Amino acid sequence: MNPEPLSADAVIDAVSAVFMVLGALMSLAAAIGLLRFPDLMSRMHAATKPQVLGLFLLLAAVGLQLRTWWVWPVLAVAWIFQLLTVPVSAHMVGRAGYRTKHLHRELLSTDELEAVVQQAAGRHGFDDDGGPAER
């Protein structure tokens, strides 16, 4: 580091460097969570880190490095698109994981879907979606 006073350029560079390293660490956290967590639901918790916060940090780093204003709406559109699609796919994966019993029931603190499934099974006699009919 040179002793002369920091220019705005150097400050922006430093901030974007910090954002990039943090965004990469989000990916590493997701990988560690995938390897160490015991079941599908907790792995899904870990997997969302790079998809939302990591992508936000890295897109902010891109916007800071380019130093123009018109890129920010484009980057915001890319991030909002990710925000719209990630919950849908997480919902589908979690639902399929619940249906196929890929979860450790003793690790759940509360199971709000259980009552709904029981009610639907009691009303219809079977589940219309290929789910578990008898419990």
Place this chain on the structure above:
Amino acid sequence: MMQLVLTVTAVVLSLAAAGAIIRIGRGPSLLDRVLAADVLLAIFGAALCIDMAVNRHLNNLMLLVAISIIGFVGSVTVARFVADRRGNVHES
């Protein structure tokens, strides 16, 4: 400083990709593999973002959006059609 950041993020993202690939290979259920593949796509997107930020261009932005579409469509499709083929196996 950008070269240092590039080296650090390359190492970190390589380790993360290795972890995700290990989970793809070892994952006990299909959904675990789908989830790990989604994380691997997110890691690719992170690498593309870092390339754009370090080299100051926007060439990869459409590729980034395409990667997120692929992850979305892939995981939704597999999760929709995954079936409980092994009866009452409780493993994960």
